[in-house]
Amino acid sequence: MNYNMILAVIALVALNAEAYNMVPSARRAFLKTSAATAAAVPLAAAFPLPSLAEVVVPEQITTEFPFPEDWGLTFKYEEDAAKVREHMIIATGLGKGAPKMEAFGKNMKKEMVDFVSYYRRFPAVAGKPSFSTLYTSINVLAGHYTSYGFKYPLPEKRRKRLYQEYAEVEKSLKRNR
Structure with a gap:
Protein backbone atom coordinates (compact mmCIF):
# COMPACT_ATOMS: atom_id res chain seq x y z
CA MET A 1 0.00 0.00 0.00
CA ASN A 2 1.25 3.49 -0.79
CA TYR A 3 1.73 5.19 2.60
CA ASN A 4 2.71 8.56 1.07
CA MET A 5 -0.70 8.61 -0.57
CA ILE A 6 -2.43 7.89 2.72
CA LEU A 7 -0.43 10.59 4.50
CA ALA A 8 -1.33 13.10 1.78
CA VAL A 9 -5.04 12.34 2.15
CA ILE A 10 -4.83 12.62 5.94
CA ALA A 11 -3.04 15.97 5.63
CA LEU A 12 -5.68 17.21 3.20
CA VAL A 13 -8.46 16.21 5.56
CA ALA A 14 -6.69 17.77 8.56
CA LEU A 15 -6.16 21.06 6.73
CA ASN A 16 -9.77 21.23 5.66
CA ALA A 17 -11.36 19.75 8.80
CA GLU A 18 -12.83 23.11 9.75
CA ALA A 19 -14.83 23.04 6.52
CA TYR A 20 -17.30 20.69 8.18
CA ASN A 21 -18.17 23.37 10.70
CA MET A 22 -18.62 26.11 8.07
CA VAL A 23 -21.57 27.03 5.91
CA PRO A 24 -22.81 24.61 3.23
CA SER A 25 -20.93 26.38 0.42
CA ALA A 26 -17.63 25.84 2.25
CA ARG A 27 -18.49 22.15 2.62
CA ARG A 28 -19.14 21.94 -1.11
CA ALA A 29 -15.77 23.58 -1.80
CA PHE A 30 -14.05 21.08 0.49
CA LEU A 31 -15.74 18.17 -1.28
CA LYS A 32 -14.74 19.56 -4.68
CA THR A 33 -11.08 19.85 -3.66
CA SER A 34 -11.15 16.40 -2.09
CA ALA A 35 -12.81 14.93 -5.19
CA ALA A 36 -10.27 16.63 -7.45
CA THR A 37 -7.41 15.25 -5.36
CA ALA A 38 -8.91 11.78 -5.37
CA ALA A 39 -9.49 11.91 -9.13
CA ALA A 40 -5.88 12.90 -9.72
CA VAL A 41 -4.64 9.66 -8.15
CA PRO A 42 -5.73 6.44 -9.83
CA LEU A 43 -7.52 4.00 -7.57
CA ALA A 44 -5.14 1.20 -8.49
CA ALA A 45 -2.20 3.25 -7.19
CA ALA A 46 -3.98 3.94 -3.92
CA PHE A 47 -5.05 0.35 -3.34
CA PRO A 48 -2.88 -2.02 -5.37
CA LEU A 49 -4.24 -5.53 -5.71
CA PRO A 50 -1.88 -8.40 -5.09
CA SER A 51 -0.85 -9.68 -8.47
CA LEU A 52 -0.76 -13.37 -9.09
CA ALA A 53 2.54 -14.55 -10.41
CA GLU A 54 2.41 -15.32 -14.08
CA VAL A 55 2.45 -19.09 -14.30
CA VAL A 56 3.30 -21.06 -17.40
CA VAL A 57 0.55 -23.56 -18.16
CA PRO A 58 2.12 -26.75 -19.53
CA GLU A 59 0.68 -28.65 -22.48
CA GLN A 60 -1.86 -31.32 -21.64
CA ILE A 61 -0.57 -34.87 -21.27
CA THR A 62 -2.20 -37.29 -23.72
CA THR A 63 0.49 -39.98 -23.65
CA GLU A 64 1.80 -42.28 -20.95
CA PHE A 65 2.54 -40.49 -17.65
CA PRO A 66 3.98 -41.55 -14.28
CA PHE A 67 1.03 -43.04 -12.39
CA PRO A 68 1.62 -42.48 -8.64
CA GLU A 69 1.64 -45.44 -6.29
CA ASP A 70 1.74 -43.36 -3.10
CA TRP A 71 -1.99 -42.53 -2.76
CA GLY A 72 -3.30 -41.81 0.73
CA LEU A 73 -2.27 -39.77 3.74
CA THR A 74 0.74 -40.03 6.02
CA PHE A 75 -0.96 -37.74 8.59
CA LYS A 76 1.93 -35.28 8.51
CA TYR A 77 0.47 -32.06 7.12
CA GLU A 78 3.45 -30.73 5.15
CA GLU A 79 4.12 -34.08 3.47
CA ASP A 80 0.47 -34.70 2.71
CA ALA A 81 -0.12 -31.20 1.35
CA ALA A 82 2.92 -31.46 -0.93
CA LYS A 83 1.86 -34.91 -2.14
CA VAL A 84 -1.75 -33.90 -2.80
CA ARG A 85 -0.50 -30.80 -4.63
CA GLU A 86 1.82 -32.90 -6.82
CA HIS A 87 -0.96 -35.35 -7.65
CA MET A 88 -3.30 -32.45 -8.45
CA ILE A 89 -0.71 -30.96 -10.81
CA ILE A 90 -0.66 -34.24 -12.74
CA ALA A 91 -4.48 -34.43 -12.71
CA THR A 92 -4.77 -30.86 -13.98
CA GLY A 93 -2.39 -31.59 -16.83
CA LEU A 94 -4.15 -34.68 -18.16
CA GLY A 95 -5.66 -34.23 -21.61
CA LYS A 96 -8.42 -36.05 -23.44
CA GLY A 97 -7.43 -39.61 -24.21
CA ALA A 98 -4.66 -39.85 -21.60
CA PRO A 99 -4.22 -43.46 -20.48
CA LYS A 100 -5.52 -44.33 -17.00
CA MET A 101 -7.16 -40.88 -16.75
CA GLU A 102 -10.33 -42.28 -15.16
CA ALA A 103 -8.43 -44.38 -12.58
CA PHE A 104 -6.22 -41.38 -11.77
CA GLY A 105 -9.27 -39.14 -11.31
CA LYS A 106 -10.99 -41.61 -8.96
CA ASN A 107 -7.86 -41.99 -6.83
CA MET A 108 -7.35 -38.21 -6.89
CA LYS A 109 -10.87 -37.44 -5.71
CA ASP A 114 -9.57 -37.67 2.71
CA PHE A 115 -7.13 -34.76 2.96
CA VAL A 116 -9.80 -32.11 3.50
CA SER A 117 -11.94 -34.19 5.85
CA TYR A 118 -8.93 -34.98 8.05
CA TYR A 119 -7.05 -31.67 8.18
CA ARG A 120 -9.93 -29.17 8.38
CA ARG A 121 -10.63 -30.42 11.92
CA PHE A 122 -7.39 -28.93 13.25
CA PRO A 123 -7.50 -25.15 13.76
CA ALA A 124 -3.68 -24.90 13.64
CA VAL A 125 -3.70 -26.40 10.14
CA ALA A 126 -7.02 -25.00 8.88
CA GLY A 127 -5.77 -21.45 9.52
CA LYS A 128 -2.68 -21.81 7.34
CA PRO A 129 -2.64 -20.02 3.99
CA SER A 130 -1.33 -23.17 2.31
CA PHE A 131 -4.35 -25.12 3.54
CA SER A 132 -6.93 -22.55 2.52
CA THR A 133 -5.45 -22.17 -0.97
CA LEU A 134 -5.13 -25.93 -1.39
CA TYR A 135 -8.70 -26.34 -0.11
CA THR A 136 -9.89 -23.90 -2.79
CA SER A 137 -8.00 -25.84 -5.46
CA ILE A 138 -9.43 -29.11 -4.20
CA ASN A 139 -12.95 -27.70 -4.43
CA VAL A 140 -12.34 -26.62 -8.02
CA LEU A 141 -10.93 -29.98 -9.13
CA ALA A 142 -13.49 -32.04 -7.18
CA GLY A 143 -16.29 -29.88 -8.61
CA HIS A 144 -14.97 -30.50 -12.11
CA TYR A 145 -14.95 -34.26 -11.49
CA THR A 146 -18.48 -34.12 -10.09
CA SER A 147 -19.84 -32.07 -12.99
CA TYR A 148 -17.95 -33.54 -15.94
CA GLY A 149 -16.65 -36.91 -14.78
CA PHE A 150 -13.13 -38.28 -14.74
CA LYS A 151 -12.59 -38.56 -18.51
CA TYR A 152 -13.13 -34.92 -19.45
CA PRO A 153 -10.07 -32.62 -19.20
CA LEU A 154 -10.18 -29.25 -17.45
CA PRO A 155 -10.77 -26.16 -19.59
CA GLU A 156 -7.75 -23.92 -20.22
CA LYS A 157 -8.98 -21.04 -18.03
CA ARG A 158 -9.56 -23.36 -15.05
CA ARG A 159 -6.18 -25.03 -15.59
CA LYS A 160 -4.41 -21.67 -15.54
CA ARG A 161 -6.09 -20.64 -12.29
CA LEU A 162 -5.27 -23.98 -10.67
CA TYR A 163 -1.60 -23.77 -11.66
CA GLN A 164 -1.47 -20.28 -10.10
CA GLU A 165 -2.96 -21.66 -6.89
CA TYR A 166 -0.50 -24.57 -6.89
CA ALA A 167 2.36 -22.05 -7.09
CA GLU A 168 0.90 -20.15 -4.12
CA VAL A 169 0.57 -23.37 -2.13
CA GLU A 170 4.19 -24.24 -2.86
CA LYS A 171 5.38 -20.81 -1.67
CA SER A 172 3.32 -21.09 1.51
CA LEU A 173 4.58 -24.59 2.25
CA LYS A 174 8.20 -23.46 1.82
CA ARG A 175 7.56 -20.77 4.44
CA ASN A 176 5.86 -23.28 6.78
CA ARG A 177 2.65 -21.33 6.52
Missing part, protein backbone atom coordinates in the same frame (compact mmCIF):
# COMPACT_ATOMS: atom_id res chain seq x y z
CA LYS A 110 -10.62 -39.93 -2.85
CA GLU A 111 -7.27 -38.51 -1.77
CA MET A 112 -8.59 -34.93 -1.90
CA VAL A 113 -11.69 -35.81 0.15
Whole structure:
Protein backbone atom coordinates (compact mmCIF):
# COMPACT_ATOMS: atom_id res chain seq x y z
CA MET A 1 0.00 0.00 0.00
CA ASN A 2 1.25 3.49 -0.79
CA TYR A 3 1.73 5.19 2.60
CA ASN A 4 2.71 8.56 1.07
CA MET A 5 -0.70 8.61 -0.57
CA ILE A 6 -2.43 7.89 2.72
CA LEU A 7 -0.43 10.59 4.50
CA ALA A 8 -1.33 13.10 1.78
CA VAL A 9 -5.04 12.34 2.15
CA ILE A 10 -4.83 12.62 5.94
CA ALA A 11 -3.04 15.97 5.63
CA LEU A 12 -5.68 17.21 3.20
CA VAL A 13 -8.46 16.21 5.56
CA ALA A 14 -6.69 17.77 8.56
CA LEU A 15 -6.16 21.06 6.73
CA ASN A 16 -9.77 21.23 5.66
CA ALA A 17 -11.36 19.75 8.80
CA GLU A 18 -12.83 23.11 9.75
CA ALA A 19 -14.83 23.04 6.52
CA TYR A 20 -17.30 20.69 8.18
CA ASN A 21 -18.17 23.37 10.70
CA MET A 22 -18.62 26.11 8.07
CA VAL A 23 -21.57 27.03 5.91
CA PRO A 24 -22.81 24.61 3.23
CA SER A 25 -20.93 26.38 0.42
CA ALA A 26 -17.63 25.84 2.25
CA ARG A 27 -18.49 22.15 2.62
CA ARG A 28 -19.14 21.94 -1.11
CA ALA A 29 -15.77 23.58 -1.80
CA PHE A 30 -14.05 21.08 0.49
CA LEU A 31 -15.74 18.17 -1.28
CA LYS A 32 -14.74 19.56 -4.68
CA THR A 33 -11.08 19.85 -3.66
CA SER A 34 -11.15 16.40 -2.09
CA ALA A 35 -12.81 14.93 -5.19
CA ALA A 36 -10.27 16.63 -7.45
CA THR A 37 -7.41 15.25 -5.36
CA ALA A 38 -8.91 11.78 -5.37
CA ALA A 39 -9.49 11.91 -9.13
CA ALA A 40 -5.88 12.90 -9.72
CA VAL A 41 -4.64 9.66 -8.15
CA PRO A 42 -5.73 6.44 -9.83
CA LEU A 43 -7.52 4.00 -7.57
CA ALA A 44 -5.14 1.20 -8.49
CA ALA A 45 -2.20 3.25 -7.19
CA ALA A 46 -3.98 3.94 -3.92
CA PHE A 47 -5.05 0.35 -3.34
CA PRO A 48 -2.88 -2.02 -5.37
CA LEU A 49 -4.24 -5.53 -5.71
CA PRO A 50 -1.88 -8.40 -5.09
CA SER A 51 -0.85 -9.68 -8.47
CA LEU A 52 -0.76 -13.37 -9.09
CA ALA A 53 2.54 -14.55 -10.41
CA GLU A 54 2.41 -15.32 -14.08
CA VAL A 55 2.45 -19.09 -14.30
CA VAL A 56 3.30 -21.06 -17.40
CA VAL A 57 0.55 -23.56 -18.16
CA PRO A 58 2.12 -26.75 -19.53
CA GLU A 59 0.68 -28.65 -22.48
CA GLN A 60 -1.86 -31.32 -21.64
CA ILE A 61 -0.57 -34.87 -21.27
CA THR A 62 -2.20 -37.29 -23.72
CA THR A 63 0.49 -39.98 -23.65
CA GLU A 64 1.80 -42.28 -20.95
CA PHE A 65 2.54 -40.49 -17.65
CA PRO A 66 3.98 -41.55 -14.28
CA PHE A 67 1.03 -43.04 -12.39
CA PRO A 68 1.62 -42.48 -8.64
CA GLU A 69 1.64 -45.44 -6.29
CA ASP A 70 1.74 -43.36 -3.10
CA TRP A 71 -1.99 -42.53 -2.76
CA GLY A 72 -3.30 -41.81 0.73
CA LEU A 73 -2.27 -39.77 3.74
CA THR A 74 0.74 -40.03 6.02
CA PHE A 75 -0.96 -37.74 8.59
CA LYS A 76 1.93 -35.28 8.51
CA TYR A 77 0.47 -32.06 7.12
CA GLU A 78 3.45 -30.73 5.15
CA GLU A 79 4.12 -34.08 3.47
CA ASP A 80 0.47 -34.70 2.71
CA ALA A 81 -0.12 -31.20 1.35
CA ALA A 82 2.92 -31.46 -0.93
CA LYS A 83 1.86 -34.91 -2.14
CA VAL A 84 -1.75 -33.90 -2.80
CA ARG A 85 -0.50 -30.80 -4.63
CA GLU A 86 1.82 -32.90 -6.82
CA HIS A 87 -0.96 -35.35 -7.65
CA MET A 88 -3.30 -32.45 -8.45
CA ILE A 89 -0.71 -30.96 -10.81
CA ILE A 90 -0.66 -34.24 -12.74
CA ALA A 91 -4.48 -34.43 -12.71
CA THR A 92 -4.77 -30.86 -13.98
CA GLY A 93 -2.39 -31.59 -16.83
CA LEU A 94 -4.15 -34.68 -18.16
CA GLY A 95 -5.66 -34.23 -21.61
CA LYS A 96 -8.42 -36.05 -23.44
CA GLY A 97 -7.43 -39.61 -24.21
CA ALA A 98 -4.66 -39.85 -21.60
CA PRO A 99 -4.22 -43.46 -20.48
CA LYS A 100 -5.52 -44.33 -17.00
CA MET A 101 -7.16 -40.88 -16.75
CA GLU A 102 -10.33 -42.28 -15.16
CA ALA A 103 -8.43 -44.38 -12.58
CA PHE A 104 -6.22 -41.38 -11.77
CA GLY A 105 -9.27 -39.14 -11.31
CA LYS A 106 -10.99 -41.61 -8.96
CA ASN A 107 -7.86 -41.99 -6.83
CA MET A 108 -7.35 -38.21 -6.89
CA LYS A 109 -10.87 -37.44 -5.71
CA LYS A 110 -10.62 -39.93 -2.85
CA GLU A 111 -7.27 -38.51 -1.77
CA MET A 112 -8.59 -34.93 -1.90
CA VAL A 113 -11.69 -35.81 0.15
CA ASP A 114 -9.57 -37.67 2.71
CA PHE A 115 -7.13 -34.76 2.96
CA VAL A 116 -9.80 -32.11 3.50
CA SER A 117 -11.94 -34.19 5.85
CA TYR A 118 -8.93 -34.98 8.05
CA TYR A 119 -7.05 -31.67 8.18
CA ARG A 120 -9.93 -29.17 8.38
CA ARG A 121 -10.63 -30.42 11.92
CA PHE A 122 -7.39 -28.93 13.25
CA PRO A 123 -7.50 -25.15 13.76
CA ALA A 124 -3.68 -24.90 13.64
CA VAL A 125 -3.70 -26.40 10.14
CA ALA A 126 -7.02 -25.00 8.88
CA GLY A 127 -5.77 -21.45 9.52
CA LYS A 128 -2.68 -21.81 7.34
CA PRO A 129 -2.64 -20.02 3.99
CA SER A 130 -1.33 -23.17 2.31
CA PHE A 131 -4.35 -25.12 3.54
CA SER A 132 -6.93 -22.55 2.52
CA THR A 133 -5.45 -22.17 -0.97
CA LEU A 134 -5.13 -25.93 -1.39
CA TYR A 135 -8.70 -26.34 -0.11
CA THR A 136 -9.89 -23.90 -2.79
CA SER A 137 -8.00 -25.84 -5.46
CA ILE A 138 -9.43 -29.11 -4.20
CA ASN A 139 -12.95 -27.70 -4.43
CA VAL A 140 -12.34 -26.62 -8.02
CA LEU A 141 -10.93 -29.98 -9.13
CA ALA A 142 -13.49 -32.04 -7.18
CA GLY A 143 -16.29 -29.88 -8.61
CA HIS A 144 -14.97 -30.50 -12.11
CA TYR A 145 -14.95 -34.26 -11.49
CA THR A 146 -18.48 -34.12 -10.09
CA SER A 147 -19.84 -32.07 -12.99
CA TYR A 148 -17.95 -33.54 -15.94
CA GLY A 149 -16.65 -36.91 -14.78
CA PHE A 150 -13.13 -38.28 -14.74
CA LYS A 151 -12.59 -38.56 -18.51
CA TYR A 152 -13.13 -34.92 -19.45
CA PRO A 153 -10.07 -32.62 -19.20
CA LEU A 154 -10.18 -29.25 -17.45
CA PRO A 155 -10.77 -26.16 -19.59
CA GLU A 156 -7.75 -23.92 -20.22
CA LYS A 157 -8.98 -21.04 -18.03
CA ARG A 158 -9.56 -23.36 -15.05
CA ARG A 159 -6.18 -25.03 -15.59
CA LYS A 160 -4.41 -21.67 -15.54
CA ARG A 161 -6.09 -20.64 -12.29
CA LEU A 162 -5.27 -23.98 -10.67
CA TYR A 163 -1.60 -23.77 -11.66
CA GLN A 164 -1.47 -20.28 -10.10
CA GLU A 165 -2.96 -21.66 -6.89
CA TYR A 166 -0.50 -24.57 -6.89
CA ALA A 167 2.36 -22.05 -7.09
CA GLU A 168 0.90 -20.15 -4.12
CA VAL A 169 0.57 -23.37 -2.13
CA GLU A 170 4.19 -24.24 -2.86
CA LYS A 171 5.38 -20.81 -1.67
CA SER A 172 3.32 -21.09 1.51
CA LEU A 173 4.58 -24.59 2.25
CA LYS A 174 8.20 -23.46 1.82
CA ARG A 175 7.56 -20.77 4.44
CA ASN A 176 5.86 -23.28 6.78
CA ARG A 177 2.65 -21.33 6.52
